[in-house]
Amino acid sequence: MSIDLFDKFDPIIQRRDQLPKEAENPFAVQMEKVLSQTVAIINGRETILCGTNNYMGQTFDQEAMDAAKEAVDNFGTGTTGSRVLNGTYNSHIELEDALKEFYGTEHAMVFSTGYLANLGIISTLAGRDDYIIIDADSHASIYDACQMGQANIVRFKHNSAEDLEKRLRRLPENVGKLVIVEGIYSMLGDEAPLPELVAVSKKFGASIIVDEAHSMGFCGETGRGVAQAQGVEKDVDFIIGTFSKSVGTVGGFCVSNHPKFDVLRLVCRPYMFTASLPPSVVASAKTSVKQLMHAGNRAAVLWENSRALHKGLKDAGFKLGTDKAESPITAVCIDSDEVCTFFWSELLRSGVYVNMALPPATPSGLNLLRCSVCASHTPEQIQTVVATFIEIGKKLDVI
Amino acid sequence: MASDANATNTFETIVGLIEPFNRKNVTITPDTTFQGDLDLDSLTVMDLVAAIEDEYDILIPLNMLPDLETVQQVADAVDKINQEK
Numbered sequence A: 001m002s003i004d005l006f007d008k009f010d011p012i013i014q015r016r017d018q019l020p021k022e023a024e025n026p027f028a029v030q031m032e033k034v035l036s037q038t039v040a041i042i043n044g045r046e047t048i049l050c051g052t053n054n055y056m057g058q059t060f061d062q063e064a065m066d067a068a069k070e071a072v073d074n075f076g077t078g079t080t081g082s083r084v085l086n087g088t089y090n091s092h093i094e095l096e097d098a099l100k101e102f103y104g105t106e107h108a109m110v111f112s113t114g115y116l117a118n119l120g121i122i123s124t125l126a127g128r129d130d131y132i133i134i135d136a137d138s139h140a141s142i143y144d145a146c147q148m149g150q151a152n153i154v155r156f157k158h159n160s161a162e163d164l165e166k167r168l169r170r171l172p173e174n175v176g177k178l179v180i181v182e183g184i185y186s187m188l189g190d191e192a193p194l195p196e197l198v199a200v201s202k203k204f205g206a207s208i209i210v211d212e213a214h215s216m217g218f219c220g221e222t223g224r225g226v227a228q229a230q231g232v233e234k235d236v237d238f239i240i241g242t243f244s245k246s247v248g249t250v251g252g253f254c255v256s257n258h259p260k261f262d263v264l265r266l267v268c269r270p271y272m273f274t275a276s277l278p279p280s281v282v283a284s285a286k287t288s289v290k291q292l293m294h295a296g297n298r299a300a301v302l303w304e305n306s307r308a309l310h311k312g313l314k315d316a317g318f319k320l321g322t323d324k325a326e327s328p329i330t331a332v333c334i335d336s337d338e339v340c341t342f343f344w345s346e347l348l349r350s351g352v353y354v355n356m357a358l359p360p361a362t363p364s365g366l367n368l369l370r371c372s373v374c375a376s377h378t379p380e381q382i383q384t385v386v387a388t389f390i391e392i393g394k395k396l397d398v399i
Numbered sequence B: 001m002a003s004d005a006n007a008t009n010t011f012e013t014i015v016g017l018i019e020p021f022n023r024k025n026v027t028i029t030p031d032t033t034f035q036g037d038l039d040l041d042s043l044t045v046m047d048l049v050a051a052i053e054d055e056y057d058i059l060i061p062l063n064m065l066p067d068l069e070t071v072q073q074v075a076d077a078v079d080k081i082n083q084e085k
Helices: A005-017 A062-075 A090-103 A114-125 A140-148 A161-170 A194-203 A261-267 A279-292 A296-315 A337-349 A379-395 B002-021 B042-056 B062-067 B071-084
Strands: A031-034 A039-042 A045-049 A107-111 A131-135 A152-156 A177-182 A207-211 A238-242 A252-256 A329-334 A355-357 A367-372
Touching (some): A090 A107, A090 A252, A107 A114, A114 A140, A114 A177, A114 A238, A114 A252, A114 A261, A131 A140, A131 A161, A152 B042, A152 B062, A161 A177, A161 A194, A194 A207, A296 A329, A296 A379, A337 A355, A337 A367, A337 A379, B042 B062, B042 B071
Parallel strands (some): A131 A177, A177 A207
Antiparallel strands (some): A031 A039, A355 A367
16 A cells, blocks of 8 residues: 555645635735836736835845846856855855955855755754754744754743743753844844843853844844844854845855854855855845945835834734834734735735735744835835725724 | 652643643543644644743753653653753
């Protein structure tokens, strides 16, 4: 008798098929045309994009686009190889230099995605007898990294330095310790209290990684993220980041001042055994990273947009993930997944795209309409989004 | 034997800690499974683990979880960790 390997997914298939038929499918959205950082054609309709991670609007930056086109002309469409073999071009090194300058660090290592950066750094740094201590709300890439490595994994209550301390205190003596937190958490958009978390980690001799995926470009004086904004950069051992959000393309990286950091290029499997980023991506990433060092004005617009959206939704009576705008992300919490799906679908049909996120991808079993703003949104677009939310919220009895 | 008495206590204490997560009101026996019988998703299991850790002031690393399917297996693991402390 043969067993269908797909049988184990039946509960998921069932749950997917139970989504209301009259609603749009939240997992099958297609962008037919992308008109700008903030507008796309979806189902033939002009739609405001309020659920991308394009925080700084770099995807259509002219200089970054020109650099990418020039790289295609000069270096072709791809490297067809790993960073440690034939996949390192001058531009990969220049991109790492740009990151070193951006973060003021000695070392930088570029990965092919942000997911791979977490997978690689975490699974390689912590070995068999070491302990990794992660925030309970960590991104899937951090959980997956833990599973890939050999270390012991301990989880502490989200954003609680007290709970972290309790767990660090229980660790055996003389073991390697690696604490992992994020600057901004992607689902609710809440910020980490880094000074407390870093202080506790240091007290127990643990190294600390801060994942700044959702904070690069607009948190901190020169956009380095929450560690810079909260003044703890010098005590953070590793910053992990991505090019797929504020940098507007794809790729990941880690920066550090650890003197032995570069050995990771020879031992980190998710760095070694995958193809390197194509030259066009590297060129646009490099251009955008350099721009983000001097993008204070745009960051200010982004924060203004974020506060406007948060205030508009809060004043309307929606239940939000955070009390105030702590990031460009505002998550609207909806009680039932069915109402959440209808709400999301109605938003899309009214020309507003946001992310729908359901458990287990969300913390505390929440059903979320996750909105995120872009520095390129106009105040009018933000007001349209708020007005659309209010109209549908009333219709569906959410507010 | 003292260790048997401990083991019974551990089981009962853990049953008490499971109650807030036992939304289906399953009657808990040593053989009750977390995923199958209690229908707990992976995140809820991790929250329960945190509650057990705090009760005993120990660490149960998440990488141990795949081997702990039943309530009795968790109770045994807790006793073992406590002995090694």
